[in-house]
Amino acid sequence: MSAAISHRAFEEIYRTEQKRLLHFFRRKIGPGDASDLVQETFARVWQSGAFDRLDNPQGYLTRTAQNLLIDLARRRKRNACTICPLNEARDASLPPHQEWGIQALELRAAYRRALLALPRRTRRIFLMQRLKGMTYREVGQELGVGHQCIEYHMIAALRALRGANLY
Structure with missing residues (x-):
């Protein structure tokens, strides 16, 4: 087959198969890259030099189009980049609330033991001033x-609590 006849035959196949391949690619990957892939399919068939020897050019074009889709999928997979935006409300580390709760319970228990170890009058004066918020005068x-008596008992209470590592 001469080059001119081969060229005319290729143009004829292009005119008859172009719409079918465009529809094929649009169904598979959407309209964005479909026309480029149709052109690439015909370019590969022409560059292969096998067009002159084909018994079934439509089948060869379809197989070439399928191979292009496989190549495209491999290329996209290879170049895939996963972007995971940081959502600070979701991804930030959480403070150890449970541990804080346990520590608070332990601290309260130690505080209670230390208060109960105080002499009765010292404990009463300390609680009136700190818990009820009363002034020394009140x-x-x-x-x-x-x-001076209030100061003496407050200093004694604070010293005892500090010794228990609570102040």
């Missing part, structure tokens, strides 16, 4: 003691 008036 505590003194309620108990009928002076300012």
Whole structure:
């Protein structure tokens, strides 16, 4: 077959098969790259030099189109990049709430033991001042003691609690 006849035969196959291949690619990968893949299919068939010897050019074009899709899938898989945006609300590390709760319970228990170990009057003065928020003057008036007595008991309570590593 001469080059001119071969060229005309190829043009004829192109005109008859181009729409079918375009439809094939659109179904497989969408309209974006379909026309480029049709052109690539015909270019590969022409460059192969086998067009002159084909008994079934339509079948050869279909097989070439399928191979292009396989190559495209491999290329996309090889070049695939997974992007995982950081969602700080979801991905940030969480504070150890459970551990904090356990530590708080242990601290309360140690605080209670240390308070119970205080002399009764010292414990009462300390709790009136710290728990009820009373001033030294108010505590003194309620108990009928002076300012220096309140200071003495507060210092003793704080020293005992500090010794228990609570202050």
